[in-house]
Amino acid sequence: MAYPEGLLGEDEHVIVHKHPHWKMLVLPVLILFVVVGGGSYLAALAAATGWRMIAWVGLAVVGAVLIIWFTLAPLVRWRTTHFVVTTHRLMVREGVFTRSGIDIPMSRINSVRFRHGLLDRLVGCGTLIVESASDEPLEFDDIPNVEQVHTLLYREVNDDPRDDWDWEER
Template sequence: MAVQQDAPVQAEVIVLTLRRHGRVLTLPVLLLLVLAAAGGYFVGSFAESWMNWAAGLGGAALALVLGIGPLMSWLANRTTVTNRRVIVRRGFFVQRRIEVPLSRVREVRSRRGPLQRMFGSGDVELVVGADPATVLKDVPAPLALVDALQELIERNYLSQQAELQV
């Protein structure tokens, strides 16, 4: 059975896609550089070959856990803002998806610590009634994101009011 629609439904459009600020990768990249330098210096300098293998494998394991892991985590977490909702995807092996319809958002808050202000990032909270707030952590240009979200929420509200009057 087909559903009839009187008014055309506006298509969902991706407005913005973002990840956490890139500064969260500073420490993992520095650790990778230090591990590469230490590996280049120490591997091959031991008398026994098993010691060289152990140092190389230990350095590779540390690089995987301390450098590549945070990079993959950063790549696996992203936020998409559309004209209807905010979609937060988190996780590499176990993926979580949180969808917040803009029609349910009651308040948009931003919070910036001193270090975040230095680097131009901050946290944005989407308050949805009695539910716990959805926090977008360490996003770049949080004030611009708050302004864009408030504009989208207002447009969404006006389009819903126009649909009700038709």
């Protein structure tokens, strides 16, 4: 899904558009399996009782609340979080009901670093650290292909139009 072009400037183009890495959804999916499995087991135990309908309704309500809170909410949060690098700025947008965002102009970015441990390297993500004119560096966690994003962002920050080689003129 491309970032909405209507939110960009006239001569601004999207270079990178990412959602957080899928690893942040592993725990919510495991919780889904535990809730469904545990609820099914408890429903089977309640089937032999005289109050099984009340137990099934109670299990369904508790299960639905747990699935909505611990699985659907993180999934929607993941889907509505955007990390976007354009030709003019770095943008991060997150939130479902209350949206928040940060825009950093390329001219204000001083340095770009990344960090990823063994698990992050195995699944292909990491933390991008951007130092700008603000007091402390901004860290963006769970960026997929963080090394490639780091390289692209570094190139955009240090891109000097005078350095471009125009093959047609030469």
